[in-house]
Amino acid sequence: MKLLRVCMKHRSVGFVDIPEKYRLLGGRALTSSIICDEVDPKCHPLGPNNKLVFAPGLVTGTVAPSSGRLSVGGKSPLTGTIKESNAGGIPAQMLARLGIKAIIVEDQPDDDEMYILKIDASGAELLPAGDLAGKGMYEFNSLVRDRYGKGTGIIAIGPAGEMKLLNAGISCNDMENGPGRYAGRGGLGAVMGSKGLKAIIVIEDEKRRVPIANKELFDKGRKKLTDALTSHDVTSNALTNYGTAVLINIMNEAGGLPTRNFSAGRFEGAAKISGEAINETTGKRGGVGKTGHPCHPGCVIRCSNVWAKPDGSYHVAPIEYESDWALGANCGIDDLDVIAELNYICNDTGLDTIEAGCTLAVAMEAGLAEFGDGQKAIELLREVGKGTPLGRILGNGTEFTAKAFGVTRCPTVKGQSMPAYEPRAVKGIGVTYATTTMGADHTAGYTIAPEILKVGGDVDPATTEKAELARAFQATTVFIDTAGYCLFIAFAILDIPEGFEGMVETVNGVLGTNWTTDDVTRLGLEWLKREREFNEAAGFTKADDRLPEFMRYEELPPHNTVWDVPDEILDAVHDYEVEDKAERAG
Amino acid sequence: MTHTLRVYLYGKFRSLAPVSDATAESYVDLEVTGPEDIRGVIRRLGIPEEEVSHIFLNGQYSAATRKVKAGDRLGIFPKDMALLYRQYFPVEED
Known part of the structure; x- marks a missing residue:
């Protein structure tokens, strides 16, 4: 190599x-x-x-x-x-x-x-x-x-x-x-x-193979991991049948589906843009549309899809949960064909769909379009590719657009817009958004949730174990991203120990290492620490590990809750001595 | 004064509702006559409990042992729609 x-x-x-x-x-x-x-x-x-x-x-x-x-x-x-x-x-x-x-x-x-x-x-x-x-x-x-x-x-x-x-x-x-x-x-x-x-x-004009140091171990691990993925409900059923957009109905039921620029947690049009709707409409329309589509050769989860126009011809691939939500519920849009067109424009212009959807929602809040006006949203998004002054504002993302139009309800952390889980309804993910090295990001893995840690040294007896679990989850995420696996394998390997072993064995098989599942946590945390040190050197401090202010004073229906996780809790996420403190207290 | 509980049904459970279109809301209104837990409601609907994955009572991720009352919103998902990191959704119990 x-x-x-x-x-x-x-x-x-x-x-x-x-x-x-x-x-x-x-x-x-x-x-x-x-x-x-x-x-x-x-x-x-x-x-x-x-x-x-x-x-x-x-x-x-x-x-x-x-x-x-x-x-x-x-x-x-x-x-x-x-x-x-x-x-x-x-x-x-x-x-x-x-x-x-x-x-x-x-x-x-x-x-x-x-x-x-x-x-x-x-x-x-x-x-x-x-x-x-x-x-x-x-x-x-x-x-x-x-x-x-x-x-x-x-x-x-x-x-x-x-x-x-x-x-x-x-x-x-x-x-x-x-x-x-x-x-x-x-x-x-x-x-x-x-x-x-x-x-x-x-151009792969000559077929070669990735060198594998220990083929026997690799094959053993591969089989264990495949068995876990093909037997776990999430990776063999929900994602394959409905795609990631199965979460639209779930998060809507949870009251945590950000709607109309994070002003509500339930969207009345959720059913129309759900994974179930994608699945059913795709079946009815026929043509090139399909669900259970792999995003790369060799994927056994196959959560991707191809969305067809009403006549069955190609429109866009894929419509994923985050895109569906950002360009749909978050803009008050309940029409999958409009969402597909917005998604197509993002893919063609070269834009992140999450950021684009959050930007459009902020633009709608600023009065550039009504929430739910799909045609106007399409017109606005097309401006980006044309490079007009308005297009350049929108193309620079949510925070830039919020500043340009004086919008204070700006759902970003470190300048990056939030994905499709409302932190006022799902507090644990708010902690993740606030403290990742990447800005508001849902793929960083579970961090320590507010229900686990209390402030000021008052430590729940179960803190040590839970904090370790949470940290292991985050470290595992980094390891999965390093191995090149899709993050969705986490569902299966966190529940099925043989699957986790299998993942580590495939890596050991390729590298000739003898890493254990404990090493996954150790290495993941080591790599995470390096990223954090880069950010510190770039000028970031714990004061940047915060959610936007409006979430502290605007109640989110239907739960009518605000973001009330104390800053001390957020700061404790990267306090790597928290377990020791808990032990001393306990 | 309402005497009913509204149960939102998803996936294959939609067939138990008058409207079972996947692009619309499928729900049934059930009379609540006395103390009852979610498990009882699931049983009343004729759904085997082992086929249920996520349960939300008034938007809270819930155990089947929680009590329901008139005016509540209950959401029930089948096994083949399970897709949540349980770490983010601690189960509420009474």
Whole structure:
């Protein structure tokens, strides 16, 4: 395996051996370690000193189930923090099989030209993007397939990234060559745009295999993990049958589905945009629409879908829970075809759907459209791709738009908009939003919940165990992102011990290590600590680990609760001595 | 003064409601005549308890042992729709 260094200033590429310190890293741990080692935390995220790192997970490219994730890391222009965002699709597995452990893109060209990095078995080269520059993602992917062949892996940015807008994501193509698998969060597409890199094109012209140190152990682990995933209710039923949008009805029933820019926790139109509605409508319409669709080859969970227009022709893939909610309930929109069109625009322009939906909701609050006005929402979102002044405001995300229009109900943490779980209704996730290294993010794993810790040394007797559990969950999340597995395996492996062992064994099988399940927590926390240190060096303090003020004074119906978790609790999340304190108190 | 409990049904449980369209709200109103827990309501609906996953009573993630009363909103999801990290949803009990 090699590292590929790409200097955009000199337009040079070079393969280098893996330094020993990176040998056992992949995915998120690798992108974050390289950023920590090589990027000045105080640099401008869109300047020459930031770097953009792409890394397949440790087992990505093997036949381990649901393991085709690509981590992308850098300093985020949206949050100013370190960022790792990962995506499925086909390129990650191809990169891994070509022997590429990471691609490090550095510096930026002196001109405004866009380039394409082409990678195949013979090496890598930078080519002028030429007429491919400026293209929307659907046309871009189609042209690349025509020129480079079916099955070409594509990692690319749309016009939003080329314009260096803060809500620009990075697209990975899916098995049908659609651009819908996004490393969306945190504006890393703008970093790619700032480096003049339109796309990375991966051509697997020679079939190779990811080296596996201990095949027997790997196979044993793979089988255990597959058994866990195919027997657990969540990973074999709910996600496969209904997709992630099954959560629309669940969160609505919980009173925690953020509605009309986080002003209510229940949406009267929830049923119309639910996973059940997606499933039923897809069945009725026929055509190319499908549920139970894998986002990458070898996924046994298959939570993705393809949404068809009423005539059965392709509209967009996928409509996921977060996109469905952000562009639907959060904008008061209850029409799946409108949501599909908004999702399509995001995919084509190169925008994160969560941030885009929260931005539209803030714009609606500002009076640019009525809540629920789907056609106006479509018009507004199209402005982004046109690069109009209004489009650039909206393309810079929720917080930027809230500032531009004087909206105080701005649901962001560290500049990044919240996903689809209302923290006033689900307090535990509010703690996660406040304290992750990534800004408001639902994928960071469960942290210590308010019901566990009390303030001022008054410690619940069960605190030690619960705090350890919570921390183990967070650490496991980092480990999953590092291994290259889909985060949804967490449901199965946290419930089925053999599945957890299986995951660790696949990693040991690939690396030749002897890590135990305890090492998962140790390593995960170690990697997490590095990310936190980067943020501290960038100027972040515990005062940044807070939810927006309006949530403290605006009651959220139907529970009519405010965010009342004390700051001391939030600060305790990263107090790694909390267990010792509990022991002393107990 | 209402004497009924409204039970929202999801997935395959929708067939027990007058409106069982997946794109609409499916619910039944049940008379509450005396003390009863969620388990009793589930039984009354003819749903085997082992087929139930998430239960929400007035938006609170709940154990089947909680008591219901007239005016409550109950939501019941089947096993094949289970999708919550239980760590975020501590089960409310009476």
